[in-house]
Structure formats: structure tokens, C-alpha cells
Amino acid sequence: MRRTRLSRIGLTASVRDIGLVVLIPVVFALLPRVYNNRLLLFNVMVFFTLSQGINIIYGFTGYLPFGYMGLFGAGAYGAALSVLFLHAPAPVAVLLGGLTALVLSLILSPLLRLSGAYFAVATLAASEIVYSIISNPDLTPITRGPYGINLSVIFNPTASYLTMALITGLAMAAVIYLKRSHLGLSLKAVRDDSLSAEMAGINVGRQRMLALAGSALFAGLTGAAFAWQISVFYPDSVFDPSISIFAIVFCLFGGAGTVLGPIFGVAALYGVYNLIGITEPQYFQLIYGVLIMVLILFLPEGIASLARRAGRNVL
Amino acid sequence: MLEFSLLAGILFGLFFGLVGLGLNLVFGVMRIVNLAHGNFMMLGAFGAFWAWQLLGWNPLVTVPVQGVAFVLAGIALYYLLVPRLVGLKDFDMISLVLFFGLSQVIEALGVIAFGNDPHSISRPVFGRHPLHFLGQTFPAAWAVSAMVSLFLIVLVYLYLYRTRAGYATRAVMASRQEAAASGVNVDLVSAVAFGIGLFLASVAGMLSLFMLGSVSANFGGGIIITAFAVVVLGGLGDPVGTVLGGLIYGIGLMVMESYLSSWANVLPYVLLVATLLLRPSGILGKEVRHV
Numbered sequence: 001m002r003r004t005r006l007s008r009i010g011l012t013a014s015v016r017d018i019g020l021v022v023l024i025p026v027v028f029a030l031l032p033r034v035y036n037n038r039l040l041l042f043n044v045m046v047f048f049t050l051s052q053g054i055n056i057i058y059g060f061t062g063y064l065p066f067g068y069m070g071l072f073g074a075g076a077y078g079a080a081l082s083v084l085f086l087h088a089p090a091p092v093a094v095l096l097g098g099l100t101a102l103v104l105s106l107i108l109s110p111l112l113r114l115s116g117a118y119f120a121v122a123t124l125a126a127s128e129i130v131y132s133i134i135s136n137p138d139l140t141p142i143t144r145g146p147y148g149i150n151l152s153v154i155f156n157p158t159a160s161y162l163t164m165a166l167i168t169g170l171a172m173a174a175v176i177y178l179k180r181s182h183l184g185l186s187l188k189a190v191r192d193d194s195l196s197a198e199m200a201g202i203n204v205g206r207q208r209m210l211a212l213a214g215s216a217l218f219a220g221l222t223g224a225a226f227a228w229q230i231s232v233f234y235p236d237s238v239f240d241p242s243i244s245i246f247a248i249v250f251c252l253f254g255g256a257g258t259v260l261g262p263i264f265g266v267a268a269l270y271g272v273y274n275l276i277g278i279t280e281p282q283y284f285q286l287i288y289g290v291l292i293m294v295l296i297l298f299l300p301e302g303i304a305s306l307a308r309r310a311g312r313n314v315l
Numbered sequence: 316m317l318e319f320s321l322l323a324g325i326l327f328g329l330f331f332g333l334v335g336l337g338l339n340l341v342f343g344v345m346r347i348v349n350l351a352h353g354n355f356m357m358l359g360a361f362g363a364f365w366a367w368q369l370l371g372w373n374p375l376v377t378v379p380v381q382g383v384a385f386v387l388a389g390i391a392l393y394y395l396l397v398p399r400l401v402g403l404k405d406f407d408m409i410s411l412v413l414f415f416g417l418s419q420v421i422e423a424l425g426v427i428a429f430g431n432d433p434h435s436i437s438r439p440v441f442g443r444h445p446l447h448f449l450g451q452t453f454p455a456a457w458a459v460s461a462m463v464s465l466f467l468i469v470l471v472y473l474y475l476y477r478t479r480a481g482y483a484t485r486a487v488m489a490s491r492q493e494a495a496a497s498g499v500n501v502d503l504v505s506a507v508a509f510g511i512g513l514f515l516a517s518v519a520g521m522l523s524l525f526m527l528g529s530v531s532a533n534f535g536g537g538i539i540i541t542a543f544a545v546v547v548l549g550g551l552g553d554p555v556g557t558v559l560g561g562l563i564y565g566i567g568l569m570v571m572e573s574y575l576s577s578w579a580n581v582l583p584y585v586l587l588v589a590t591l592l593l594r595p596s597g598i599l600g601k602e603v604r605h606v
Contacts, residue, residue, distance in 0.1 A: 046512070062408055100579050116408040117348040121543050122429040122591045125584040128540065132581040239534070245419070252412075289419030296412045297399065 016255075020259070025169035029162055038161060040274060045164045047270050049222045050247035050264035051254070052171040059257030060178055060187040061208050063112060065122055066120045066244055067187070070127025071101040073238040075113045075223030077134055081142070081148045090154040094163060094224040101220025104130070105212050112208040119218035127239065135235035148234035151227060158230040165306045167221045174214055175259050187211055188257075242281070249288045252295050255304025264303055319451045320569040326461040328473065330519070330526045333464035334424050334538065336471060338514030343488045343552040344508040345397065347410045352542055353535030354421035357538025359385065359517025360530035361425070364434050369597030373440050374521050375463070385517045397509075420537060425532035433529035441525075445474040456525035467518060468558055469510070475554065484508055488552065499526035507517060544587035550600025559598055 028045055032038050050072065058064045065071070078100025079093040088096060111119045134143045146152075163230055178184035190204050198204050203276040224237060230237075246269075254265030269291075273284060299305060338352045349355075349427045362381050366372040397418075400410055407554050433456050439455065446458040475481040477534030483504045486494040523538070564586060571579040590597060 033471070062405065064408060064412065108588075114595050118547070118591055118595065119412055121540065122588055125540050125544070125587040128584045129581055129588065132578075132584070134576060138577055168368060263332055275558045282423045284418050286423035286427070289416045292416030292419065293413055296409055296416065297396075298407075300409060312363075 006243055017180070017259075021169055021173045021176060024172055024263075025165040028165040028168060038157065042161055042164060042226075044266065044270060045168045046090065046222055046226055047246055048263065048266045049164075049168050049171045049218055049252060050243065051250040051266055052175050052250040053215045053218040053222070054164050054247045055175055055256055055258075055262050056178060057211050058251060059110075059261075060184060060191060061211045062111055063116055063119045063190040063208070063210075063212070065123040066092065066248075067123030067125070067127030068215075068219055068247055069239055069241060069243040070130050071104060071125065071219035072226075072243055073127070073134070073221035073235070074104045075101040075130070075220030076227035076233065076238040077143065077149070077223075078220065079224035079227050080151055083154055084149075088154065090159065091163065093154070094221060094228060097224025098217050098221035101216045101223065102213055104220075105216030106209070109212055111210045112212060113205065126243075127235075131235055131239040134239075142165070146235065147234065149227070151231040154228060155231040157229060160225055163226040164222070164229065167218070167225055170221075171218050172259070174218070178211075178214075179259055183207070183210065191252070240283075244286060245285075249292060251302075252292065252300075253302055255302030257301075258304040261302050261304040268303075316573050317570070318449065320573045321532050321566060322428040322449060323453060323457070324452050324566030325562060326457045326565070326567035327526060327569060328562030329461040329468070329558075330522055330561070331465040331565050332561025333467055333515060333539065334519040334521070335549070335557040335561055336468060336554060337512035337519065338542045339511040339549075339551065339557045340471070340515070340553060341509055342546070343554075344484060345393075345505050346406070346491075347397070347414065347544075348377070349509075349512065350411065350414045350539060351418035351421055351535070352401040352512075353537070353539035354425070355420050355513050355535075356520030356523060357384070357425055357530060357532060357534040358540055359520030360524050360534065361429060361520075361532075363521035363524065364436060364518065364530070367436055367440065374436065375441075375459075375519060378463070378518055381517045382514045382519070384506070385514040386510035389513035391507040392513075393506035393509040394502070397505070399526045422533055424534050425535075429532045429534065431531060433531040434524075435529035436524050454478070454525075454548045460526050463518065463522060467515060468554075471515070471554060474511070480507065482506070522572065533570040540587060544583040544590070547590050547595075547597055548586055550597030553599045556597055556599035575590065 003123055028041060031041055035041065040239045054064070054068060075097035077097075079097030082088040082093045082096040083090070086096075104126075110124060111122050114122075133139065135146045136143075140147065178187065186197070186202045186207050189200070190202060190207055194204050194223070217311035226238070227233060250269055251262045252265070253261075253269055254263065255261030269288075295302065301308075324343030334356070337355075338349060341347055341349045341352075357379055361379045362384075363374040366377045366380075367374060389447055396413060397410075398415070400406055403409055441455045441459040443455065445455055448451045473481075475485055483494065483499045484507075486497065486499055487501055487504050487508075491501055494504075512516040520530065520534075523534070541564070546557050547560070548563060549558070564583065567586070568579060568582055
């Protein structure tokens with residue numbers, strides 16, 4: 001692993017790391033020239049980023065936000081409302097979407113002092129609260145209620161696609177940073193034994209909050225970019241529980257806490273999902289449910305752990 | 316209107332207490348949050364529905380029949396899934412995700428088998444005579460549901476405090492290791508508790524046909540948060556707390572439906588998040604905050 005100039009800022013990054021961060025968005029940006037199902041590619045990027053977002057919080061702190069779609073939806077609606085009421089240009093709206101999700105995660109951060117089960121279900125409840133507020137007919141003048149959002153003023157499939165590719169690259173960079181840096185090491189220590197970590201001087205609460213904030217930021221940015229891309233959507237489309245479930249399954253399957261795990265998870269599972277093209281969602285719910293159970297019982301560290309057992313050093 | 320809300324709230328409160336009781340029992344004994352609890356409720360509701368539809372059985376008759384089935388299923392499911400998890404370091408999260416997966420599996424199977432439509436029992440199987448109480452009138456079904464709930468709550472109390480098995484169960488609830496050291500068969504006690512928890516879920520599901528109007532295959536996802544809210548409000552681990560949580564939620568829900576009805580469906584979520592942010596141990600529970 002060759003050290004680069006980045007080691008001056010305390011970050012040991014290999015050429016491979018930088019390659020991943022740069023190459024993946026570039027590949028996605030260029031793929032539409034050879035494969036014209038742009039919407040599918042966009043969705044792949046969405047789930048790629050979301051599963052890395054889950055990786056940030058679950059892989060490094062052990063907390064699993066079942067209500068992750070609430071942060072996604074908050075990002076989408078944060079962006080949408082800033083376009084509708086603040087007349088923000090689209091890139092600014094995307095940033096504001098990310099900020100909205102970030103603020104929501106800060107409100108929920110006291111939950112990180114409780115056990116994982118409380119956190120998981122509480123995020124689910126929080127997501128439902130946000131969804132109920134947004135889709136309530138009483139608030140239609142502000143949130144357009146159940147009638148959905150129309151952002152055709154900023155509709156720009158190319159720009160939103162490229163923005164999403166950029167966000168994907170940033171997510172990769174964030175996970176690699178966590179994996180290599182002092183922050184990531186302290187988070188792993190907290191995950192392994194929070195009491196000892198606290199005694200070693202790590203501010204456990206703050207570290208966990210940082211991980212949640214990072215995870216939320218990417219969910220929000222992705223939601224905002226998604227809103228920009230499709231421009232017309234209903235609350236149901238962005239507060240859909242299967243968004244969370246897919247992201248969680250992809251991350252678990254590939255291996256939480258690794259850089260390449262979620263990539264593999266998205267490629268394998270989402271690829272299969274789209275190739276098979278079964279229209280009824282309940283069959284996939286069944287398959288993913290069984291997959292979750294089998295994974296957690298027999299392979300809790302995902303496919304990446306198989307590679308590790310075979311002797312390969314997985315990032 | 317307020318008197319109706321308060322009294323109906325008590326009836327619903329007993330029902331919601333029953334909804335939460337199974338979840339609380341399983342958590343108290345095994346430290347597992349059974350996220351599939353709502354889905355077992357759905358199975359109980361559909362069992363009662365099909366027994367009525369195809370065999371003409373009164374739903375109350377299905378209670379003991381489903382009781383045996385769900386207790387046995389619970390024991391089998393426990394031995395299949397739990398013993399391999401017990402020693403693991405990350406037990407809380409692993410069991411949570413496992414039962415989340417189970418909940419997805421049951422819901423998917425339910426949708427495949429029963430479709431997405433709501434099902435309800437349209438005939439007044441509990442008699443046409445409404446209940447008149449303190450100047451208010453309630454449907455007979457509500458009164459019967461509340462009585463069944465109260466009956467089962469008392470039954471669980473008697474099990475825990477008046478039987479040797481219940482005594483052993485309370486020992487496991489207090490400390491798994493010490494109970495094992497005292498000679499209690501922890502696995503068997505836990506398995507039976509899990510079975511009872513699933514039985515309570517199945518009855519609560521059957522009663523949901525009457526208290527909540529109808530049940531569809533994806534019923535589990537919505538009700539689990541309500542069940543969790545009731546349990547957390549009262550305090551995880553204490554059965555009395557669950558009944559208290561149920562009553563508070565029931566009364567709150569009925570009052571909101573009377574005065575703020577378009578926001579009434581948010582109540583369980585708000586109660587859950589507010590309780591966890593402000594007083595995570597609930598009203599009667601033990602301290603749960605940690606590093």
C-alpha cells in the first residue's frame with residue numbers, strides 16, 4: 001500500500017482507494033453511452049450510495065436504522081420544498097435536502113444511547129411520523145400532502161444523473177476515509193466494547209452521532225438527487241420501507257464494515273432483482289427475508305467474510 | 316363525547332395491553348424483540364377468519380385451538396432459531412435482524428397466500444346486543460374483546476405468579492444465568508414463554524378483526540410499532556407496565572380520534588419516539604440507558 005500525499009492530512013490512502021473513489025463515478029457517468037437504461041443505472045447508484053450509508057452506521061457502530069427511508073424521504077422533500085418555496089437552483093436544493101436529513105438525524109441522535117433494538121424501531125417510528133406529517137391532507141398547502149410533488153421546473157435528467165454519480169463517489173470516499181482513519185478506528189472500538197472505549201478516552205456519544213450524521217447526509221443527498229431526477233413523486237415513493245430493506249440486505253450480504261462489501265451486495269442482489277424482473281414484490285420480500293435470516297444465522301459478516309476466510313485481505 | 320372517548324379508551328386500552336403483552340413477555344424472558352409479533356397477530360386473525368368463513372366457527376372457539384397450535388409453533392421456532400444465538404456477543408442486534416427477516420418472510424407468505432385485501436368478519440358473531448355503560452353505548456364486539464383481553468391478562472398474571480412454571484419464568488426474567496445455575500431448564504422455560512407470547516399475539520390478532528375493523532396480510536408492519544410503543548411506554552419487561560401502557564395509548568387514541576382525527580394515526584409513533592427520547596425506561600421499567 002503506497003503512501004500518497006494524502007498521508008499529510010493523517011489519512012493513509014492507497015492508489016486503489018483513490019482509484020475506487022474516482023473510477024466508480026466516472027464509470028457510472030460514462031455508462032449511459034453504452035447502456036441506455038438510464039433510470040436503472042440511476043437506481044443502481046441510489047442503492048449503492050444507500051447501502052454505503054447503512055455501512056457507515058451499521059458497519060462502524062452496530063446500530064441499524066430500520067427507518068433509513070425516512071432520511072431519504074426527508075432529503076427528497078427538503079430539496080423539493082426548497083425549490084418550491086425558496087426557488088433554489090437544483091444543486092443548492094440537493095444540498096439543502098442533505099442538510100434536512102442531517103438535522104433530522106441530529107434530532108434522533110439521543111436514541112444512540114439506547115440499545116440497538118430501541119434505535120432500530122424508533123427510527124422506523126420517526127420515519128412514519130415524517131411521512132404522516134408530509135402526506136397529511138391538512139398540510140397540503142405546504143407539502144402538497146398526498147397529491148405529490150411536481151418539480152418539472154428543474155427537470156434535468158443529465159445533470160441530476162451526474163450529480164448522483166458525484167454523490168456516489170463521495171459516499172465511497174467517506175467509507176474509505178472511515179476505514180482508514182482514526183475516526184473509523186475509534187468507531188470500531190466503540191462497536192466492539194463501548195465501555196472500554198469510553199474508558200480509553202473516546203467520546204462514544206459524539207462518535208456515534210458523527211456516524212449517524214454521515215449516514216443521514218448521504219441518505220438525504222441521495223433522496224434529493226432522486227427527487228431531482230424523477231421530478232414528479234408522491235410521499236409513498238420516497239418513504240417506501242423497501243428502500244431501507246434493500247439497502248440493509250445489500251449491505252449485510254456484501255459485508256458491513258468493508259469498503260467493497262456493499263458494492264458486491266448491490267451488484268449481486270440488485271442485479272438479480274432487475275434481471276429476473278418478477279413484477280410481484282412479495283416474492284422478493286420473501287427471498288430477501290429468507291436471505292436476511294440465513295445471512296444473520298450463518299454469515300453475519302456477509303460475503304466479504306468468505307473472502308477473508310479464504311485468506312484474501314478484504315478492504 | 317369526552318366520556319365516550321374515555322370509556323372506549325379503556326376498552327381499547329385493554330385490547331392494546333393484550334397486543335403488547337406477548338411482545339413484552341418474549342422480551343422479558345429472552346431479551347429478544349420479536350419484530351414478527353405483528354405478523355403472528357395477522358396469522359391469528361386469518362386463522363380465525365378462515366375458521367369462521369369455512370367452518371362457521373365462532374372466533375372465540377378458535378382461541379383454544381389456535382392456542383395449542385401457536386404455543387407448539389412457538390416452542391418449535393424457539394429451539395430452531397434461538398439457542399445458537401445465545402452466546403453471541405452481538406446478541407441484541409443479531410436477534411433483532413433475525414426476527415425482522417422472519418417478519419418479512421411471514422408477511423410475504425401471507426400476501427402470496429391471502430392477497431393484499433382487507434378481511435373482516437361481517438356478521439355480528441358476538442351478538443347484536445350493544446353494551447350500555449354509564450350512559451354510553453358500545454358495540455358488543457368491543458365489550459367482548461375487552462373482556463377476552465382482560466381474561467388473558469389475568470391468566471398470564473396467574474401463570475407468572477401462581478404456578479411453578481411461572482416462578483421459573485420469572486427467575487429467568489430476572490437473571491438467565493442464575494436461573495440456569497439454580498437448575499431451571501432455561502431453554503424450555505424460554506420456549507414455553509415464546510409459545511405463550513405467540514398465542515397472545517394470535518388472540519390479539521383475532522380481536523383486531525373486531526377492534527380495528529379488518530386485517531390484511533400486511534397488517535403486521537403497522538401494528539408492531541403500536542405494540543412496541545405500548546410496551547416501551549409501560550416499561551419493557553414488566554407485564555403490569557404493558558397494561559398501563561395499553562390503557563394510556565387506548566385512551567389517548569380515542570380522545571385524538573374525537574378531537575384531532577386526521578392526526579390520530581400518528582399517535583403510536585409519537586408516543587414511541589417521545590418516550591424513548593425523554594424517558595426510555597418507560598413508566599414502570601428499569602433503567603435502560605447505557606454508554
